[in-house]
Amino acid sequence: MPADRSLYNYVIYDSDNERRFAHELDVCDKIAVYVKLPGSFFISTPVGKYNPDWAIAFHEGTVKHIYFIAETKGTTLLDRNELRGVKDLKIQCAKAHFAAISNDSVVYDVVDSYDKLMQVVME
Numbered sequence: 001m002p003a004d005r006s007l008y009n010y011v012i013y014d015s016d017n018e019r020r021f022a023h024e025l026d027v028c029d030k031i032a033v034y035v036k037l038p039g040s041f042f043i044s045t046p047v048g049k050y051n052p053d054w055a056i057a058f059h060e061g062t063v064k065h066i067y068f069i070a071e072t073k074g075t076t077l078l079d080r081n082e083l084r085g086v087k088d089l090k091i092q093c094a095k096a097h098f099a100a101i102s103n104d105s106v107v108y109d110v111v112d113s114y115d116k117l118m119q120v121v122m123e
Contacts (some may be wrong), residue, residue, distance in 0.1 A: 001026075017112070018053070021072050024114030025054075030062040045093035047086050052094055052108065056117075063121040065107040069098055072111060079092040 001019060003011045005026050008081045013019045013036065025034045034056040042049040056071040071091060091110060098108040 005031050005033055007033060011036050018072055021054075021114055021117075025056065028114070030058050030118075032059045034059045043090075043094050043097050045090050045097075047089045047093070050094055058121065063118075064123060065121045067102070068117070068121055069094070069106060069107040069108040070111050071109070071116060075116035 001011050001013065001022060002011060003022065003026050005020075005028075011022045011026075013022055018036070022036065034054060037052055037055055039051055042051045044050075052069045053072045054068075056068040056070060058066050058068070060066055066095075071094075095108045098106045107120065108117050109120050111120060
């Protein structure tokens with residue numbers, strides 16, 4: 001899809017959920033820039049490489065968390081039992097990784113929609 005706030009002119013998405021998510025990011029005035037992370041971006045974890053879906057930067061002063069890394073799998077942390085096994089371990093490692101390297105200034109979470117993202121960054 002064509003994009004205005006992305007690092008790239010177009011966003012390649014993997015699902016209808018990601019398409020909706022990207023569209024909402026692209027039209028939100030609170031978003032400074034976002035990017036759908038390429039497959040070549042990964043975090044090494046004890047259980048293998050992990051590739052989060054999105055990196056998002058908000059305009060300072062509009063939200064509590066300025067930098068955000070998101071995983072959009074159509075589920076929330078409340079539904080974590082659906083993300084069993086290695087994938088769940090990788091997600092937990094990613095959360096610890098971003099907290100450690102950023103002094104907790106980069107927030108990582110699993111969100112299933114733009115609305116859930118905004119709930120998390122406003123907390």
